[in-house]
Amino acid sequence: MKRILVPTDFSEHAEDALKVAAQIAKKNNAEIILLHMLELPHQMSDAITGGASIPETMLFMKKANETLDEISNRPYLDDIEVLEIVKMDKPIHGITQISQEYGVDLIVMGSHGSSGIDELLIGSNTEKVVRNSETPILVIKKDISNFSASNIVFASDFSEETKQPFEKLLKFSKLFDSKLHLVNICTPNSFKPTHEAEHTIKKFVSEFGLTNYETYIYNDTNIEKGIINFSNSINADVIAMCTHGRTGFAHFFNGSISEGLVNHAVKPVLTFKI
CATH class of the missing domain: 3.40.50.620 (HUPs)
Known part of the structure; x- marks a missing residue:
């Protein structure tokens, strides 16, 4: 850097x-x-x-x-x-x-x-x-006298398009010797059986040779709340997310989880554009 x-x-x-x-x-x-x-x-x-x-x-x-x-x-x-x-x-x-x-x-x-x-x-x-x-x-979002990125939450659907942004996160995490907490948020509107979610994350991880990490499936009413609540539960230092960069009507109707976190999360939010 x-x-x-x-x-x-x-x-x-x-x-x-x-x-x-x-x-x-x-x-x-x-x-x-x-x-x-x-x-x-x-x-x-x-x-x-x-x-x-x-x-x-x-x-x-x-x-x-x-x-x-x-x-x-x-x-x-x-x-x-x-x-x-x-x-x-x-x-x-x-x-x-x-x-x-x-x-x-x-x-x-x-x-x-x-x-x-x-x-x-x-x-x-x-x-x-x-x-x-x-x-x-x-x-x-606030004054941080001793910034740390020892524990980074990466919330994702672990799809193919998130691989390139994830590589950028790996470079950032190496600077701080971070432990990565890889989480898939399961909601009523984006339900996926646990075995399917676990298989998706396992396949994703296998392509990067990770060592210092844990994986999780976390249930909540919506994705944004799930990310914030999960991050608080493990006392994460940083929340990392991919953003699609929606604009115009697509952004108005669909919104963006990353932008919602920027507005509502107290913890530092690190974003990577897909």
């Missing part, structure tokens, strides 16, 4: 993510890219296009750069190479572009989560990035 991208809006949640990124960077001698997306009001963007309001734009840029400088000098970032970037763009576009341009290995983002009407109509920038990013994303 060479580069970790941390988008920041200068909030407390973004700082929680940066503190975790710093711990990972020190463990792996990685560089941190600290990115602030400057999303100007529409009226100012229109004015800039017309050649006006340049002083106002420069003022926003100057203030953002000053704040990044201040953050980069925090003690927990000592001995870490930090690259500061201020970019004018919508968050999802800018984060994706920077991630690709700099060959980022991991994005670490903070999230306050959302629920109810806010979740339905608005969603969070973190949720949108999770839906679209090809780069693995670690979502942090």
Whole structure:
């Protein structure tokens, strides 16, 4: 792991993510890219296009750069190479572009989560990035002074399409010498006999030569609740999931378990796009 991208809006949640990124960077001698997306009001963007309001734009840029400088000098970032970037763009576009341009290995983002009407109509920038990013994303929901990934839950249906994302998880787990807890959540709407579920997981595992792992079948009313309840029951450090990156009407009607976990789980959530 060479580069970790941390988008920041200068909030407390973004700082929680940066503190975790710093711990990972020190463990792996990685560089941190600290990115602030400057999303100007529409009226100012229109004015800039017309050649006006340049002083106002420069003022926003100057203030953002000053704040990044201040953050980069925090003690927990000592001995870490930090690259500061201020970019004018919508968050999802800018984060994706920077991630690709700099060959980022991991994005670490903070999230306050959302629920109810806010979740339905608005969603969070973190949720949108999770839906679209090809780069693995670690979502942090609270201040973690001593980040650990000793026990990682990987919840999956263990289908063929999850094999490639799982290989990325294996690379991440090797950095922390993690034990993997592979779980299939069984619900009334996705019922599968135990012997079938066990056979699917056993066949999946046999292709990777795993040693430090356990497998489970866990029953609950729905998949999201099952993942959260199971993770709590074994005191997991991180929840890992694949996301399909649904958009448009498919996303509206089907939703996404990964995005639901980003909103509702307290534990860190690590996502890999299929």
